[in-house]
Amino acid sequence: MKRxxxxxxxxxxxxxxxxLLSNEVAVGSVLVGAVLGLILPHVTRALWPGVRIQKPRSIVRYLAVFLFDVIVANLQVAVLVLGPENRRKPAFIEYPLQLTDEWAIIVLGCTISVTPGTVTVDVDMTRRRLLIHCVNVPDPSDVVERIRKRYDNPLMEIFP
Known part of the structure; x- marks a missing residue:
């Protein structure tokens, strides 16, 4: 029997x-939301092949770290943009992937791109590398280590 x-x-x-979109907590909007919540996962089931998430608590920790980093990065980028131009050191960084799950790599690339000051430019699966552009890179090895510690390692727990 299907779930x-x-x-x-x-x-x-x-x-x-x-x-939230209906802008009122009424019986009708809750019922429509519940029906959508039951139907849409069945309709989009083909878009979720092989996604197996382990340790849901790790997802909460990952999101908390991500949200904190987005706030800090916004402030850092604002200071860089408003400050003198000679303080910026933009660079491209090759990030060696340890992740093997394609969904984890997608989440990592999106996380990097959504964080202000960084963007994932290319995913090279043959060389197992991400090409990342950063607005300010005093030391590329620090950026690689920070991504590995804050995003890559937790994603290995979430997507084994």
Whole structure:
């Protein structure tokens, strides 16, 4: 028998997002959100092949670190942009991948791109490297080590 709720967290998130978008907590909007939360995961099931997430608590820690880093990076980029131009040291960095799961690599690339001051330019799966552009890079090895410690290692726990 097929599962009624193949992605329970997604179903809850869809319901909550629908209620927030409807801008009222009423029985009707909650019911529509619940129906969407039950139907949409079934419709999008083909888009989730082989995604197996382990340790959901690690996801919460990962998101907390990510949100903190986004806030700090916003402030750092603002200081760089408003400060003298000669303080900026933009550079491209090749980041060696340790991750093997393609979903984990996608999440890592998106995390880097969404964080202000960095963007994933290329994913080279044959050489197992990400090409990253950074607005300010005093020491490339520090950037690689920071990404490995704050994002790569937790993603190995989440996507074994």
């Amino acid at each position: 009624w709720v193949p992605h329970p967290i997604l179903s809850i998130v869809l319901c909550v997002v629908w209620v």
